Amino acid sequence: MTIRHRVALVTGGSRGIGKGIAMSLGRAGARVALSYRSNKTAAQNTLRQLQALGCECFAIEADATDPAQAESLVGSVTEKFGRLDLLVNNVGAFNWGTVAETTVEEWRRVLDSNLLSVFCVSRAALPAMRRQRWGRIINLGAVGAERAFGQATISAYAAAKAAVVAFSRSLALEEAKNGITVNVVNPPNIDDKELSAEEARRMRDARFPVGRPPSADDVAEAVKFLASDSADYVTGQVLSVSGGWMM
Numbered sequence: 001m002t003i004r005h006r007v008a009l010v011t012g013g014s015r016g017i018g019k020g021i022a023m024s025l026g027r028a029g030a031r032v033a034l035s036y037r038s039n040k041t042a043a044q045n046t047l048r049q050l051q052a053l054g055c056e057c058f059a060i061e062a063d064a065t066d067p068a069q070a071e072s073l074v075g076s077v078t079e080k081f082g083r084l085d086l087l088v089n090n091v092g093a094f095n096w097g098t099v100a101e102t103t104v105e106e107w108r109r110v111l112d113s114n115l116l117s118v119f120c121v122s123r124a125a126l127p128a129m130r131r132q133r134w135g136r137i138i139n140l141g142a143v144g145a146e147r148a149f150g151q152a153t154i155s156a157y158a159a160a161k162a163a164v165v166a167f168s169r170s171l172a173l174e175e176a177k178n179g180i181t182v183n184v185v186n187p188p189n190i191d192d193k194e195l196s197a198e199e200a201r202r203m204r205d206a207r208f209p210v211g212r213p214p215s216a217d218d219v220a221e222a223v224k225f226l227a228s229d230s231a232d233y234v235t236g237q238v239l240s241v242s243g244g245w246m247m
C-alpha cells in the first residue's frame, strides 16, 4: 500500500488511538504532523518514537474545535511539508451520563469535540487537497455509529458519532469530483479504563468473537488501508474494526 512520502495530519495524535495511527503511518513512510490540545510531554514522547523510525514529523498545539486554530493547524502543515494528503480526524471525547443529568456545557463539550472538530479541520484541509486534486479524510467514529446506535448514558457521544457518519457521507459526495475521499473508521472500546483488569478481560473475551481484545494498531491498519492508493474507489464508507462485535 502506497503511503510513502504522503503528508499526514493526525488530530489528537499524541496519545491513545491517534498515537497508534500516527506511528503506523510513520512506519509506512509518511511524513507526519500530529496535533494535541495541551499535553506537550505526551506529544514530545510520540515525536521521539516517530523520529526513531526515521519519520519526518512535528507536533502542533491546537484546539481542533476552534475554527481559527484549525485553519492555522492546517497552515502549519502545508507550510512545513508543502502539501496535505491524509487528514485523520481522531479527536473525540467520551462521557458518561443520562440525558437527565447531562448539563448543556457537557453536551456542547462532547458534540464539539467529536463533531465540530471534524467540520473545522476538514474544512480547513479542503483548499490544499482540492489544489492537489488528491486527498484522504478519515474520521474516527465508534462501533455502531453507521446505524445511529443508542445506549443509555452515552446520548451525547452516540449522537455525535452518528452525526460524524452523516457528515462524512455528505462531504464524500461533495468532494468526490475533486479527488478527495472521505471515510469513517469505527473503533470498538479499546481501553476499559473503569474496569479491573480481570473484568476487562472477561468482557473482551465475551465481546469479541475473534478471541482477542482490540488494539490501536488494529484501528491504525484500517486507517492505513483507506489512506492508501488501494482505496481510490472507496468513499463515503464506514469500516468497523470490531473483531466481529455488534454486527
Ligand SMILES: NC(=O)c1ccc[n+]([C@@H]2O[C@H](COP(=O)([O-])OP(=O)(O)OC[C@H]3O[C@@H](n4cnc5c(N)ncnc54)[C@H](OP(=O)(O)O)[C@@H]3O)[C@@H](O)[C@H]2O)c1
Binding pocket: 011, 012, 013, 014, 015, 016, 017, 018, 035, 036, 037, 038, 039, 040, 042, 062, 063, 064, 065, 089, 090, 091, 092, 093, 094, 113, 117, 140, 141, 142, 143, 186, 187, 188, 189, 190, 191
Ligand atoms: N478509546 C476507545 O476505546 C474508543 C472507542 C471508540 C471510539 N473511539 C474514538 O477514537 C478516537 C480516539 O480515541 P482515544 O480514546 O484514543 O482518545 P484520547 O486518548 O482521549 O485522545 C486524546 C488525544 O486527543 C487530543 N485532544 C483532545 N481534545 C482535543 C481538542 N479539542 N483539540 C485537539 N486535540 C485534542 C489530546 O490532546 P492532549 O493530550 O493535549 O489533551 C490527545 O492527543 C476518538 O474519536 C474516540 O471517540 C475511541
